[in-house]
Amino acid sequence: MDDNDSVKVSRRGFMATSAGTAAALAVPLNGAAQAAPEAASSSAVSFEVNGKRHQLQLDTRTTLLDALREHLHLTGSKKGCDQGQCGACTVLVNGRRINSCLSLAVMHEGDRITTIEGLGNPSKLHPMQAAFVKHDGYQCGYCTPGQICSAVAVLSEIKSGIPSHASADLTARPLLSSAELRERMSGNICRCGAYLNIIAAMTEVAGGKA
Ligand code: FES
Ligand code: FES
Secondary structure, three states, rough: HHHHHHHHHEEEEHHHEEEEEHHHHHHHHHHHHHHOOOOOOOOEEEEEEEOEEEEEEOOOOEEEEHHHHHHHOOOOOOOOOOOOOOOOEEEEEOEEEEHHOOOOHHHHHEEEEEOOHHHHHHOOOOOHHHHHHOOOOOOOOHHHHHHHHHHHHHHHHHOOOOOOOOOOOOOOOOOOHHHHHHHOOOOOOOOOOOOHHHHHHHHHHHHHOO
């Protein structure tokens, strides 16, 4: 065997070894790709929405927002970002506001949930809904259900004396100031920029001046 033969052999050996290694690697990868998808688990959950009790059997990964919109067909709560950034999905749970896109429905066993549909209706508006209409607190309206649910909760927080980042004195009752309202509403984004009118609506409902 001359030097050239030795080079040929080692090249052939190298190719065979490489092909063998690639095949060995390919087997587990293909095996993993062909594995049967894990079965989704479901769970029963019961909660009250707008005064009506619901019993649902849900995929445990279902968010509260999707349970409301897709299973109960309450489409007032909107899906904006679906990741806790915009506030369009805000609903009240036991009187407190949450981003329903960030909460799993099965975590709400026994809870009392209020959506925009439960606050009022066209023939009997909630005072905050009426104030939004009066002060033009919206343009396209996409963020509005979340804004109104948040606004209702904010006035209740202030009334209960819960301070915010904008409160100068954490032990005193928070002021009904524009700074307080803006800080507390900062998680609700309005692409149409109706912020000034939203503050005016909230101020009127609170019976004060902002
Ligand atoms: Fe929930 Fe944007 S959709 S915060
Ligand atoms: Fe259009 Fe707020 S009214 S996003």
